[in-house]
Amino acid sequence: MTSVPGLALLTLVLSGSTMAFVPNGGGTSTHVSITATALLDKVTETCRAVVEAAGHEFNPTGPSPDELVQACLGPMATGEVSGAKFHSALQEIYVQHGLVDHDFANSAPHHFNSEAFLEGRGLITEGMATIKANIRGENFKAARETLGRILHTLQDFYSHSNWVELGHTDPYINLIRPDLLLENLPDVDTATCSDCPSGTCPNPILPNVLKDKMLTSGYMGVFSAAKPKGKCSHGGAGDLTSTVVPRGGISKDERRPDNVAVHNAAVKAATAASLQLLQDIRLAAGDKEFLRMMGIARSSVVCFVIDTTGSMSDDIDAAREVAYEIINKNRGSQNEPSEYILVPFNDPDFGPMIRTTDADKMKREIAKLRASGGGDSPEMCLSGLQIALTGSPDNTYIYVFTDALAKDIHLKGTIMALIMKTQSTVSVYMTGHGGRRRRSIRAASFEDYKQLALASGGQAIQVSKNQLPQATDVILDTATSALVTVLQRARSPGKQETFPFLLDESLKNITIYITGTSITFTLTNPAGVTQSHNQASGSLATIQTVGNLRRIRLNADNQIGTWQINIVSSQPYTLKVSGQSTTTFIYDFVERFGGPHPGYAVISGRPLAGQAATLMLTVMSRKGPSLMTIEDVALVTVSGPETHSNGTTTDMGNGNILVTVDLVPEGEFVVLLKGTDKESKSDFQRQSTTQISVSKVNIQAGVAGSVEPGEAFELPFSVMTQGSGGVYEIEATNDRSFPMNFPKSVTLTTGVYTNATLTITPPASTPSGTDVTLTLEAKSASGADSNYVVLRLSVVTKITDFFQPKCEVLSVLADDCPKTQSECGPFQWDLMASLTDGNGTGIESISLSQGAGKLTTTSLTEPVVHVNYTASCCSQIVELIAVDKVGNVGKCYHSIVRSAGPPALTLSLPLCLFLLLFAFITRG
Incomplete structure (x- = not known):
């Protein structure tokens, strides 16, 4: 049964712009809608289990992603909690459906076409092993991408095969269990379909195939009409085999008048199968790691990339102090980072990456850092940054501490690509003036750091070593929940210019950053009140100047409306306005593709030049998208003469927008969104941070x-x-x-x-x-x-262990339990069981899935693990979950619930008298 949050969140899915079952909605289920139903139900179920196990009540205040995340995080989520990471995780899974149809349109195993059952099952089981291994390695993005791909293949089985025509209503468990055989598969010479000239026959599958429960699927010809004699086709305009006898097809991708029943049955089975697969992954990973994979997290991820050469002692101390302050200040609050990452680099070494959710462990790791070696040469800064960008989740805030220029400047193009792909924000703290001698093929400069920072939406901050502790307030600003960008611009060369920016009611902790030298500015609020750069503490803001950084923190009052900042400088400078708000958006550039299952696929690199750009954009807020009106989406240049390329928007409903921009700006640009909050009647604007450009390649x-x-x-x-x-x-x-x-x-x-x-x-x-x-x-x-x-x-190491751990219940002592639940309190029952993994890899963990008792086990390294479970007679069901070292999941279930006997026969008095009289007469 779909939960209320699941049903409501499901409406956020792009029903009209994603792939098969079919690309367009029209009352037909799509891969995305099926995946969303399963994912959101499983996330809600897992959240409920985690929150209630901690002794709290799970009670979302509404259906929006932010409200579900807030309920899932429990009492810690007391402030502004954004659902953007959760939404982004869902989208990373959803977009894989389009990529499978785009990249593997002619691959039979990816779609269970052409009776490729063993190969398709192989993709699913290999993918499940990969996901479990990735979760153990905390590679959650890789896990999500694989999950999206195998869900597509799994769901295609129910649409492209005759599983539901055979009368099956439950999922085919053998598809996710490689230890079970796939049975009743026809050989290549066995005919499976009758001819259907119209292409819309209700059931063209041959009677003997149905009678013998033979499993078949339609042949698909993208480039050729050839298929074995007598075989079913997939069907549809994209299938060339559908015009070869036997004509027609058995695909249930699209609901038609002739296939309503089997289409609906396929959707139901595909949804149940998706839930089955997700449950297996959840049990193997554990609830908390499953939720981490799904992007359910308190706040941002904070990553430090620190130069550890001999001259960096003071810088390391400053980085250590700011890390400690972030940890100590935010511990136990909604602003506590969900993960800490550390990447040291030196010359010639860099790494390893240290990742942890344990704040105390991060303290210990940073405490170990010592400055040593390095000499006077530049360091492997970009190599360390590459590890950070690839190992951190998308949208991570990365802070680089160095006093040297990059020796490995040849990686600059790679770093730019990774910034655009991950949309992470990089800020560089450089002490001194980069005076250490360069020995790289191309001479690096501080300008390279500035370009990388600007491309990501960060800052390149140049200060003296004794100023560094004051400059790290920027890190404290960004190590927070629900951070959004209102405006970011850059000018090189500098000039006098006035920048307007709109602040709305939802924004909190608004901060303006200006980097550059020889700068003066005047800040003006909507009421016309001004404050100049030389007023450190004024009526509008508190201004802090450190090195080339100006940090302007607005006062709490009088924030709503259009502000202006007038900047005067002949030198290059950057401007950024940010704050905290749950009103935000995520986006992807996409391209339309054709084929058997046309739709939109996400573009990995830069959009192509010389053609319209298309974006899929999702807007979200704390109370959900229904309370927002989107008025304008534009591509805006950040540097040089400012140009706006307005997009044509198609409202897909529930905050989902398809945007087409006919004329893309030249140079680097960002996405600017403007709208109105209907509840507060407050206008808002938001800007993406990562700069993008087009390419002809x-x-x-x-x-x-x-x-x-x-x-x-x-x-x-x-x-x-x-x-x-x-x-x-x-x-x-x-x-x-x-x-x-x-x-x-x-x-x-x-x-x-x-x-x-x-x-x-x-x-x-x-x-x-x-x-x-x-x-x-x-x-x-x-x-x-x-x-x-x-x-x-x-x-992933090739998996040879496909067998689940086995459970044998040895004894159950429940005789003392009373017959009625009302008297169960003082009594207990015991269960003893043995768990084995046969010839497998060995049992890695044993946990309780159901039951409120005490579980003890012997050593997991033993061939046979003995389990003892003791519980109150009030808790009458136990389910143990055993996971082996490659993620196979075994279950052990037992119940002491006493089945009720047959109901006593009760008769009314008139009926009793009638029966007595009848007996007397018949005997007489």
Whole structure:
């Protein structure tokens, strides 16, 4: 049964712009709607279990993502809690449906077409093992991407096969259980369908196939009409085989008058199967890790990238102090970071990354940092930053501390691509003037740090070492919940300019940052009250100046309305206005594609130049999107002469908007959104932080599965340009330094894709669950145009253990339990059981899924693990969950609920007299 939050949140799904079952709604279920139903129900169920296990009441105040997250986080979530991370996690799963249809349209296993049952099941079970390994390694983004792909394949089974025509109503558990056989599969010579000239016959499957419970699926021909004799087709305009006898098709992707019953049955079975798969992953991961994968988190992730060379002693002390202050100030509040990340770098070393949700552990790790070595050379700053960008969740705030320029400046293009892909914000704190001698091929400068920071929406702050502690207040500002950007602009060279910005009722803790030198400014509120730069504490704000940074914190009063800041400087400067609010948005650039299941696919790199840009944009707020009106979405340049390219919006309902911009600005731009909160009648504006530009180059590549340690993995990719043809350079990097082979250049003809292959080989010692981020870039010989694709590969040891742990109940002592529940209080019952993993990898964990008693076990390293469970007679059901070391889940269930006997026969007095009289007469 779908919960109320699940039903309400489901309305946030883009019903009209995502992929099959079919791309458009019209009353037909889509992959996204099925996935949303399952995900939101499972998240709600898990949240309820976690909150109630902690002794609190789970009671969302409403249906919005923010309210569900707030209820899920329990009493800690007392302030502004944003549902943006949860929404982003859902979208990362949803968009995989489009990528499967886009990248693997002709792959039978990905869609269970052409009777590819064993291969399709292999994709699902391999994907489940990958997800579990990724969760154990805290690689949640990789887990979400794989989850979206295998849910698509799993759901396609029910639409593309004859499972529901065979009369099945429950999911086919064998698809997620590789230890169970797939039965009744026909061979290639067995005919399965009768001819259907109209293409819309109610049930063209042959009677003997139905009688023998034979499992078949439709053949799909994207490029060829060939299929084995007598076989069913998928059907539809995109299937060339559907015109070959037997004509028609058995796909239930779309609800039609001739297939309403089987379409509805397929939707129901696909939803139940998705819930079944999610429950298996949840049990293997545990409730808290499952929710982390789903983006249910208190606040932002804070990441420190710290130079540890000999001259950095003071800087390390300052970074340590600000980390301690963040931890101590926010511990136990909704502003406590959900995760802490630390990446040290030196020369020539960088890393390793340290990730933890334990604040005290992060304190201990930062306390270990010592400045040593390095000499007078620049350091491996960008290598450390690359690890941070690939290992941190998207939208992380990353702070780099260094007193040197980057030695590894050749990674700048990779860093730019990763910033655009992850939408993380990078701020650089540089002490001194970068005076250490450069020995890189291309001389680096502080300008490189400024460009990286500006591209991400961060700041490049240059201060002396003794000023650094005062400059770190910016980190305290951003280590908070529900941070949004109202405005960001940059000018180089500087000039006098007035920047208006709109503040709304929902914004709190509003701060303005200006970086640059020789700057004066005047701040004006909506009432016309002004404050100049030389008034450190005025009627409008408190101004702090440290190095090249001005931090302007607005006072609490008189915030609503249009403000202005007039800046005067001949030197380059940046401006940023931010605050806390649950009113925000997320977006993706997408492209329309055709084929059997047309729809929209997310663009990994830069949008293509010379054509309209399309965005899928989702707006959210604390009370849900129904209380907001979106009035304008535009692409706006951040630097140089400011240009606005307004978009044409199509309201998809419930905060989802399809935006088309015919003329994309030249240069770097951001997304600017304006609207009105209907409840407060307050106008608002929000801006994305990451800068984007278009390119005439396009790279296409997709990940089909996981990678095995020690095995070469081939990744085909294609490159095309709409610009001038010729030789284009290919650059590829990965964040694990795994060896790769790829062509260093390709020769392109305008408008034609050129195919190539990259080979990457993880060392045999790579731990299972490791993910590697691969950045592939193509750029013109002049370097004037380039584009990239960022892919995540999961390294997973080949699974040979497919068997669930087994449970045997040895004894149950429940004789003392009274027959009535009202008297159960003082009495207890006991259960003893043994758990084994056969010839598998061994049991890793045993936990209670149901039951309120005490659980004790012998050592998990033993071949047979003995379990003792003791509970009050009031708690009459127990379910144990045993997970082995590769994530197979076994269950042990027992109930002492006494079944009621047959009801006593009660007769009315007249009926009794009648029966006595009848007996007397018949005997007489």
